[in-house]
Amino acid sequence: MDGSLLESRVPLPGGWLIGDGVADWRHYRxxxxxxxxxxxxxxxxxxxxxxxxxxxxxxxxxxxxxxDGQEPPRDMARRLLxxxxxxxxxxxxxLMHGDRILxxxxxxxxxxxxxxxxxxxxxxxxxxxLNDPTHQIELPGHDGHGGRVIRFxxxxxxxxxxxxxxxxxxxxxxxxxxxxxDHAAIALGPEEKASLIAALEEHAPRVEPELELACPECSxxxxxxxxxxxxxxxxxxxxxxxxxxxxxxxAFYYHWSExxxxxxxxxxxxxxxxxxxxxxxxxx
Numbered sequence: 001m002d003g004s005l006l007e008s009r010v011p012l013p014g015g016w017l018i019g020d021g022v023a024d025w026r027h028y029r030x031x032x033x034x035x036x037x038x039x040x041x042x043x044x045x046x047x048x049x050x051x052x053x054x055x056x057x058x059x060x061x062x063x064x065x066x067x068d069g070q071e072p073p074r075d076m077a078r079r080l081l082x083x084x085x086x087x088x089x090x091x092x093x094x095l096m097h098g099d100r101i102l103x104x105x106x107x108x109x110x111x112x113x114x115x116x117x118x119x120x121x122x123x124x125x126x127x128x129x130l131n132d133p134t135h136q137i138e139l140p141g142h143d144g145h146g147g148r149v150i151r152f153x154x155x156x157x158x159x160x161x162x163x164x165x166x167x168x169x170x171x172x173x174x175x176x177x178x179x180x181x182d183h184a185a186i187a188l189g190p191e192e193k194a195s196l197i198a199a200l201e202e203h204a205p206r207v208e209p210e211l212e213l214a215c216p217e218c219s220x221x222x223x224x225x226x227x228x229x230x231x232x233x234x235x236x237x238x239x240x241x242x243x244x245x246x247x248x249x250x251a252f253y254y255h256w257s258e259x260x261x262x263x264x265x266x267x268x269x270x271x272x273x274x275x276x277x278x279x280x281x282x283x284x
Contacts, residue, residue: 006095034065036059045243080156137149
C-alpha cells in the first residue's frame with residue numbers, strides 16, 4: 001500500500017528557535033510540513049483534554065519534517081516562537097483541508113447562531129521585527145524621564161506551556177519574567193509591564209484574525225477574534241472508539257496492518273472506507 005503523503009514547504013514569519021542560552025538560538029526561513037496521519041489522530045483522541053499548547057507541540061514535532069532543508073533540532077516545537085507555531089498549524093490545516101473554513105459563531109447580542117465562510121489564505125500574518133533574536137526597551141521613568149533599559153526575547157511554545165493553569169494576571173507575570181534577559185526576578189510596575197507587553201506585541205509574529213460580522217437575525221455588528229489553532233483541533237476531534245472501528249474495518253477487509261492504516265491521513269482513510277461501503281452495498 002502506498003502511504004506517501006503530500007508535503008508542503010512554507011516560509012516562516014519569525015523563524016527563531018529559542019535555546020537555553022542566546023548562543024543556542026538559531027534562525028530558519030522555511031519549514032517542510034506533512035499532513036497529520038492516523039498516528040497523530042490517535043494521540044489527539046487519547047489526549048482529548050490536553051491544552052492546545054501541548055497539542056501544538058506534539059503535532060508540530062511530528063509534522064515538521066525539515067527546517068531550511070535540515071532535520072529539526074531536539075524539542076523543536078517548544079522552542080518555536082508562538083506566532084510561528086500558530087502559523088504552522090494554519091498551514092497544516094490548509095494542507096489537509098484546503099483554504100475554505102466554514103465556522104459557526106453565536107451573535108453576542110441575540111445569541112443566534114450564524115455561519116461564517118473564511119478563506120485561510122487571506123488570514124493576515126504579521127511578521128513582526130525579527131532581525132535579531134533579542135530586543136531592548138527603555139521603560140517609562142518617573143517625572144517624564146526615561147527609566148531603565150531592559151533586554152527581552154519573544155515568547156516560545158515552552159513559555160506557553162509553562163503558564164498553563166495560571167490565572168490571567170499570574171500567567172502574564174510569569175510570561176514576562178521568562179522573556180526578560182539579564183534581569184532575573186526584576187520587579188515591574190504596572191506601566192512598565194504595559195510597555196513591555198506592547199513591545200512584545202510589536203516585535204512578535206502573529207496570526208490573529210478578527211472577523212467583522214453582522215448578525216442576519218438582529219443586524220448587530222461586532223468584531224470577533226478567530227483562533228485557527230483551536231478551530232483546527234476541533235475539526236480533528238475524533239473518538240478513540242471511532243478511530244479504532246475505522247482501523248478495524250480496513251484491516252478486516254483489506255488485510256492491512258494497523259501500522260499501515262494509521263500511516264494514512266484522514267481523507268485517504270475515509271476515501272477507502274467510502275469505496276468499501278459502496279462495494280459492500282452493491283454486493284448485498
